[in-house]
Amino acid sequence: MPVLARFYGMIVKMYFLGKEHNPPHVHVIYGEYMGAIEIQTGRMLEGDLPNKALSLAVEWVHLHESELLEIWETQNFKKLPPLE
Numbered sequence: 001m002p003v004l005a006r007f008y009g010m011i012v013k014m015y016f017l018g019k020e021h022n023p024p025h026v027h028v029i030y031g032e033y034m035g036a037i038e039i040q041t042g043r044m045l046e047g048d049l050p051n052k053a054l055s056l057a058v059e060w061v062h063l064h065e066s067e068l069l070e071i072w073e074t075q076n077f078k079k080l081p082p083l084e
Contacts, residue, residue: 007082008056024072028057037061039068056083
């Protein structure tokens with residue numbers, strides 16, 4: 001699973017499309033916590049991210065929504081800038 005970004009102790013990854021399912025989403029790992037966040041809505045599909053980590057992850061997803069959707073569709077993985 002390629003790493004798209006790292007910031008504030010979080011790692012953002014995306015699975016290869018062949019092994020994944022819709023809706024388009026990213027996986028955020030924060031220590032022992034994990035969350036799958038839908039790209040277009042910012043909704044946590046599953047997981048247990050603490051509220052502060054979830055807020056930061058959703059902010060990052062919204063900032064990079066178009067790039068993330070392009071990565072999801074094309075499978076051309078690239079690093080994206082962290083949240084600052």
